[in-house]
């Protein structure tokens with residue numbers, strides 16, 4: 001595939017680690033694709049997408065990026081740091097319950113501030129009209145003589161999808177060094193961009209021929225929402241880059257693990273996160289990877305064959321969201 005221009009930000013290829021102890025207790029050959037190691041402060045899945053999005057921002061001569069997300073958004077933190085690294089400014093529209101009483105500066109918010117981002121607090125009402133919110137900020141910046149570039153929620157659009165096509169290319173080389181086995185790549189799905197890149201990349205790099213399937217565990221909304229969202233990104237990708245067509249039935253979403261809602265944890269999810277950390281020194285986050293891994297364990301508990309002989313869990317990062325959630329773990333100690 002002909003990749004579009006790319007700003008080099010991520011430390012790649014990320015390693016593929018075998019998790020013997022956890023795999024044994026789950027009854028499968030378990031691997032983790034360490035996309036939490038794409039960097040230190042600039043880590044996780046968003047950086048792969050930002051390599052392409054920010055390259056476009058630079059090519060268009062933009063000097064500031066605008067994006068948004070939840071108050072502890074990993075995407076916003078990664079955007080702020082990546083923008084700074086490339087000499088761009090950033091405006092982050094962070095969603096909180098009451099914008100007049102913003103949350104304390106901790107976790108990702110602390111890193112946003114350190115990176116020099118301008119934080120604009122928005123509420124759920126503003127979020128419901130996200131595009132207008134970004135346009136309003138863009139207009140304000142233009143009036144101040146700036147040239148803004150808008151990045152959608154999660155960096156999830158056709159251009160951002162290239163990030164996870166690149167990851168599939170990397171992973172297919174890594175899997176080719178292992179004996180062939182029925183394998184499923186399991187990932188956390190939050191805004192659909194990672195899923196879209198994986199599904200498009202899986203088709204382009206012949207995952208089916210390698211016996212590899214892809215399954216997303218949604219951490220918000222539901223299966224229908226993500227089949228549509230991923231399908232829409234794939235359609236835009238096919239249009240813009242002559243990519244492969246993706247049918248709805250080729251998008252597998254494992255629904256049922258949103259739990260108490262987006263960014264709200266249940267004790268059993270935190271216990272699962274603790275178990276993986278104490279067995280394998282792999283640290284998940286409570287909002288995305290922790291929920292997806294909990295879903296994976298539950299599904300295997302019901303049916304060991306569910307994902308084939310080998311499971312590759314895609315660790316998409318998010319460690320900084322763990323610290324503001326520390327008190328939720330108190331009951332475990």
Ligand SMILES: Cc1ncc(COP(=O)(O)O)c(C=O)c1O
Pocket residue numbers: 044045073074075154156188189190191192193194195285288289316317318
């Ligand atoms: C740590 C982490 N994992 C997974 C996701 C989900 O990725 P996507 O938004 O591409 O579905 C996100 C962001 O939403 C994230 O921050």
